[in-house]
Amino acid sequence: MKQLSTKVTSNGHGQDSSYFLGWEEYEKNPYDEIKNPNGMIQMGLAENQLCFDLIESWLAKNPDAASLKRNGQSIFRELALFQDYHGMPEFKKAMAEFMEEIRGNRVTFDPKKIVLAAGSTSANETLMFCLAEPGDAFLLPTPYYPGFDRDLKWRTGAEIVPIHCSSSNGFQITEAALQQAYQQANKLDLKVKGVLVTNPSNPLGTALTRRELNLLVDFITSKNIHLISDEIYSGTMFGFEQFISVMDVLKDKKLENTEVSKRVHVVYSLSKDLGLPGFRVGAIYSNDEMIVSAATKMSSFGLVSSQTQYLLSALLSDKKFTSQYLEENQKRLKSRQKRLVSGLESAGITCLRSNAGLFCWVDMRHLLDTNTFEAELDLWKKIVYNVKLNISPGSSCHCTEPGWFRVCFANMSEDTLDLALKRLKTFVESTDCGRMISRSSHERLKSLRKKTVSNWVFRVSWSDRVPDER
C-alpha cells in the first residue's frame, strides 16, 4: 500500500470529531418550511442571508457586471486571460475603499498593500506560511473559530497556544492571560511568532474593546512578535459602539509607519459582510513589503476568479450601493439578533451581550447535568436529536467553560428562527422540572474542571469543525 504524507494520516483537517454528527444529521433531515417542517434547523452555519435582495436589485440594474461586459461590450477575452497575481487594480482599489468605509473612513488602506486570496481561509494560511516555521506558535484567545485548527496548523506545521478567556469578564482578553499563554508556549519549547485575534469575534459576536486592542498592540511590541487581526466580521457590527479596528489603534497611538506597524496584519473577506462565501474573495493587508511580496507570489495557489473580481469591483465601486448596503445590513442584523435574544430570554436562556457577528454566544450552563464537557456534549446531542436544532457546542471552539453554545441567526428566515426558538422553549420547559443540581457537587466539579480543561483545550489536533463553516 502506497504511503501518503503525514498530512493525510493526521487529524489536522479536523473532521473526525463528534461534532460532525450535527452536520450529518442536518444533511439527512434538513428543515424545509413546506416539504419538511419537522426537519433539523441549521443554526451552526455563520452565513449572512439577510441582504441578498439588495445585491440582486443592483445586479438587475447593472447587468454588464455579471455578464462579462463593459459599457455593453464583451470583455470576455480580457477577463479569461487575466491571471496576474497582483489582482485587478480596480478591484483592489474598490476593496480598499470598502474597508475604509466600514471603518468610518478614519483610516486609509493602500491598494498596493492588499494581497487577494481565495477566501480568508486561504489568506490566514498564507500569512502563517509567511510568518511561522513548522513548530512555531501563534497565541489565540479562546473561544475561537474551530476552522483555525485546520487553517493555521494543518499544512503549515504551526501550533496554536490558547489565551484563556472566561465568562467572569465577558471573555475579554486580559494581560495576565496573554502572559500566561506566552509562558505556556515557552514551557512547551514553542517559539511564539505572534497573536491572532478575530475582531469582531467568532464565536462571541463581540467587538474587541479599545482597552483590549491597546493591550494587544503593547504586548506584541514588547515581545517583538506579529499581530494578525482577522476582521472578516467588521461589516456586521450593529451595536451602538462603532467598530474599532487594529488600524484605528495604530493611528491613535501614532504608530503608523513605524516598525511595529509592519508587524500588524489585517485579514478580510466578503463572505460574511456581503454573504458571498461561494465567490471566494479574501484579502491580506500588510504594511510589511516583504510579506506583501511573498504573499502575492503565494496567492498563485489561490487566486480569485477574474470573473468574480470584475463583478465585485463594479459592485463595490458603487458608493451609493455600498453605503446603503452597510447601513441596511446593520439594521437587519440588529433586529434579527434582538429577535433571537428575546426569544431565548423567554426560554430562560441568556446570551453574552453582543454587538456584531451573525450569531450569539448562548449561556446554557444552567441546563447541564454536571458542569463538565461530557454534560455539554450530552446536552448538545439532545438539542440535535430531540429538538432538531444544529447549534455549535463551545467545546468545539476550545472554550474553557462548559455550557456555552454558538447559535446563528442570519442564515434563515424570520419564521424559521421563530420556530427554532419555539422548539427550544418547549425543550427547556420540559427539562427544567426534572433537574436538581446539588450545590456541593457543582463546586467539586468546578475545581475538577479547571484541571482537565487546560489539557483538553491544548489537545490541539482534536477538532471540531466541518470545513466550510464559520
Add this chain to the structure above:
Amino acid sequence: MGLPLMINNDDNNNNKVELSRVAVSDTHGEDSPYFAGWKAYDENPYDESHNPSGVIQMGLAENQVSFDLLESYLEKKNPEGSLWESKGSRGFRENALFQDYHGLKNFRQAMASFMEKIRGGKARFDPDRIVLTAGATAANELLTFILANPNDALLVPTPYYPGFDRDLRWRTGVRIVPIHCDSSNHFQITPEALEAAYKTARDANIRVRGVLITNPSNPLGATVQKKVLEDLLDFCVRKNIHLVSDEIYSGSVFHASEFTSVAEIVENIDDVSVKERVHIVYSLSKDLGLPGFRVGTIYSYNDNVVRTARRMSSFTLVSSQTQHMLASMLSDEEFTEKYIRINRERLRRRYETIVEGLKKEGIECLKGNAGLFCWMNLGFLLNTNMKEGELELWDVILKELKLNISPGSSCHCSEFGWFRVCFANMGEKTLKIALKRIHEFMDRRRKVLNC
C-alpha cells in the same frame, strides 16, 4: 586591529522579527531569466498599430485561437447577461452561498464529461473522483502535500515547466529530482533514466514518493508514447510510488488519436493497488484558454487521496460563480465536440505555420504534436555549448529580435540551445511578423558568414 568585525545576526540584537524561511527563500523561482523576459515584454509590448517594433511575447503559453467559439456560445445562452436567470430568482443567492468543497455537482459532471470527450471516450471519469482547485498550480501543490513529506522527492522528467520548481517545492518542502531526457530519442523517458534518477535520490538518502509527468509535455509540445506510459506505471509499481500525470494540454493534441492518457491504461486494470497510485491533474487554462477563471482539478483513483484533497481544497476553491457559468457549457455535448475538434485543427495549423517558417531558415524543431508551443533547436547558433552560451543567445533574441522566448535551461534541459516558442497567444499576423524578424536575423547572419 587583528580580528575581523563580527556581524551579529542574532535577532535579539536587531529589532526585526523574522519571517519564515519559506517567505524569504527564492524557491518561488521568480529571479530566473524566464521571468526577466516577461519584464522586458511588459516594458515594451508589441502592438500592431501603436508599437510595431515592440517585444513579441512568445514566452506565454496561452491559447487565444478559439475564443470566438466560447464567446458566441455564451452570448447565445445568456443574451441578457444575467447568469442566474436559469435558476429562477433564487439562483443568485444559492450560488453566492455555495462553498461546499465537493463543488457544484453539475459542474463536476460537466468536467468529467469534458475530460471523457477529450479522450474520445477511451476512458471514463467518475464525477465523484473529481476534486476542484483554483487552477492546476493549486492542484499540483495540493497533490504534493498529500503524496510527500518535506524533504521527500518527486521525480520529474526534464525539460519541465519552470513553474514546477515553485508549485511542487516552495511551501511543501518537497524536492524535485530530475529524470534526464535528451534529444537522442526525442526526449522520451527511458527506463535507464528512471532508474538513474531513483538511484540519485536514494544515494542522497532522499525518499522518492512519485513520478510527475506532463502529458502532452510542456515544453516539448509532444505526447508521451503509450509504451513509455506503461513502463512508467510498471516502474511506479515496482518502487511502490505514485504516478501523477498532468494532462493540462490533453485537449490541445493536434490529432486525437495520438494522445494516450494514463486514464486509458488504468481503465483496463482491475488491480486496485496499481490504480490507487495514479492521479491526474487537469485545468481549463490551456485547452479552453481560461487561465483567469482558475479552474483546475485533481482526479484520483485513490479514495484516501480524493477525500483528503477535497478537504484541502478549502484553501483553493473555484468561485461558485465560475462553476455555474461553465457547467452548462461543458456539458453541452454538441458544443464541446465542436470546440475540441476546431481547437485542435487551429492549433495544428498554427504549429505547421511556425515550424515550416523556421525550417525555411534552417532551424529545426522537435517533432511535436500537441500544445501551444514548439521546441526549437538553436544549438548550432551557440558560441559556447554551455548555459552561458544559451543565455547569451537568448539575450540577443530578446534585445535584437525583440522576441521573448523561453531558454531550455530555465526548463532544466540537460542539452543547451533548445528554446520553447509559443504560437497560440497571438494573432496570425503577429506570428508572421515574428517569423519575419527571425528570417531577417538569419539572413544577416548568413551574409556575415559568407563574407
